[in-house]
Amino acid sequence: MITPTTSSITLIDRMQHILARAGLRRSRFRIRPGLYALGDPNSNSQVFVTANYGLSFDTLRSALSNIDCYILVLDTKGINVWCAAGKGTFGTEELIRRIGEVKLKDHVTHDILILPQLGASGVAAHEIERRTGFKVEYGPVRANDILQYLQNHAATPNMRRVTFNFMDRLILIPVELTHVFLPTIILMALLYFLSGPIPALTVPLVVIAGLLVFPLLIPWIPTPNFSTKGFLLGSMVAVPLFLLALISFPPAIWWKKLGVALPYLLIVPSLVAFITLNYTGATPFTSKSGVKREIFAFFPIMFWMFLAGVFIGTLFRFIR
Amino acid sequence: MIGRSKKSKYLETTLKYDATLCTGCGMCSTVCPHGVFVQKDGIAQLARPTACMECGACALNCAVRAISVDAGTGCATAQMIASLKGSKEPTCGSGCC
Numbered sequence: 536m537i538t539p540t541t542s543s544i545t546l547i548d549r550m551q552h553i554l555a556r557a558g559l560r561r562s563r564f565r566i567r568p569g570l571y572a573l574g575d576p577n578s579n580s581q582v583f584v585t586a587n588y589g590l591s592f593d594t595l596r597s598a599l600s601n602i603d604c605y606i607l608v609l610d611t612k613g614i615n616v617w618c619a620a621g622k623g624t625f626g627t628e629e630l631i632r633r634i635g636e637v638k639l640k641d642h643v644t645h646d647i648l649i650l651p652q653l654g655a656s657g658v659a660a661h662e663i664e665r666r667t668g669f670k671v672e673y674g675p676v677r678a679n680d681i682l683q684y685l686q687n688h689a690a691t692p693n694m695r696r697v698t699f700n701f702m703d704r705l706i707l708i709p710v711e712l713t714h715v716f717l718p719t720i721i722l723m724a725l726l727y728f729l730s731g732p733i734p735a736l737t738v739p740l741v742v743i744a745g746l747l748v749f750p751l752l753i754p755w756i757p758t759p760n761f762s763t764k765g766f767l768l769g770s771m772v773a774v775p776l777f778l779l780a781l782i783s784f785p786p787a788i789w790w791k792k793l794g795v796a797l798p799y800l801l802i803v804p805s806l807v808a809f810i811t812l813n814y815t816g817a818t819p820f821t822s823k824s825g826v827k828r829e830i831f832a833f834f835p836i837m838f839w840m841f842l843a844g845v846f847i848g849t850l851f852r853f854i855r
Numbered sequence: 856m857i858g859r860s861k862k863s864k865y866l867e868t869t870l871k872y873d874a875t876l877c878t879g880c881g882m883c884s885t886v887c888p889h890g891v892f893v894q895k896d897g898i899a900q901l902a903r904p905t906a907c908m909e910c911g912a913c914a915l916n917c918a919v920r921a922i923s924v925d926a927g928t929g930c931a932t933a934q935m936i937a938s939l940k941g942s943k944e945p946t947c948g949s950g951c952c
Binding site for chain 2: 620621655656660690695696812813816822823825827829832
């Protein structure tokens with residue numbers, strides 16, 4: 536069975552894109568796996584392969600305007616091409632199974648499949664050819680470059696590179712903020728009643744520093760690792776909070792003042808650094824072994840700083 | 856951006872390449888999203904090994920197995936969850952990317 540589709544993006548599609556970018560109903564934004572006909576393809580038409588995440592499918596079909604072709608959608612459990620390739624669901628086995636299931640050989644007379652380049656970490660092109668007869672051609676990283684790629688089936692070096700520029704980083708912010716929205720509100724309320732307004736204020740500041748300011752400033756924070764960038768950024772938030780706590784605490788013995796204010800210097804940088812360390816997963820250039828080294832080097836520091844801060848803070852909550 | 860400075864944790868890589876096995880098919884430089892390989896004098900050359908993010912695309916698509924890499928996700932969350940669960944291979948949860 537071939538499902539007809541078009542390259543036009545409707546208003547409803549656009550609403551779904553906005554929701555997905557905001558991290559709302561994202562895992563339900565799925566396309567049924569199988570073979571789709573874009574326009575009016577014949578047995579000589581190109582076959583493009585993609586994931587069954589709605590945003591992946593829509594990005595591909597909207598880039599193929601005025602092209603009659605087939606789109607083969609793999610079952611990647613609603614995950615985008617690159618992440619699914621990493622998990623193996625956009626993979627050699629699934630592609631072979633799907634080629635058989637849609638009886639692709641009955642629909643086309645040629646033997647070329649065009650895959651997105653980022654699918655390559657899940658698909659072994661030579662295995663596909665050996666087991667199905669279809670030759671895998673890796674197209675460009677971004678669907679926007681497909682039309683230019685199709686002119687002579689060659690990609691320029693730039694089409695083969697992933698980017699992580701300002702816009703790439705900006706568009707990721709809403710989904711990160713959605714993940715932590717509810718915990719942030721709960722923690723704020725909790726800290727407000729337990730410790731007062733300044734501790735409550737700390738929560739959104741940490742979230743904003745780690746998930747909004749950090750992604751935008753990554754290239755310009757002058758240290759080489761995510762954790763150290765986070766410590767640095769967190770310190771810039773912590774120092775004003777530390778001073779605010781010093782000033783707002785009523786006249787008392789100096790060491791009591793310090794005891795109340797010091798936790799900010801310990802907790803805020805360690806929390807922001809923990810958030811930025813976890814941001815590694817959102818970037819397209821961190822390696823498994825590099826992240827492992829980074830966790831081993833900096834996680835213990837975050838852990839003990841945080842614990843020391845909570846201990847001192849709790850202690851002075853009761854003796855002041 | 857990251858990985859160029861001396862103290863970076865991302866300079867070392869598990870990527871290994873045996874040029875004597877290379878047939879010059881060009882697949883590794885095609886699939887690499889960071890320009891780690893280039894084709895020169897009919898075979899692949901390691902041009903930017905420190906830019907490797909260990910995605911595994913080159914090794915998986917090398918028909919003569921000239922490339923090996925300990926591929927996996929460069930995500931701290933996935934790795935910490937994996938070590939808490941005691942599983943060897945870090946993967947993100949089904950809800951995540």
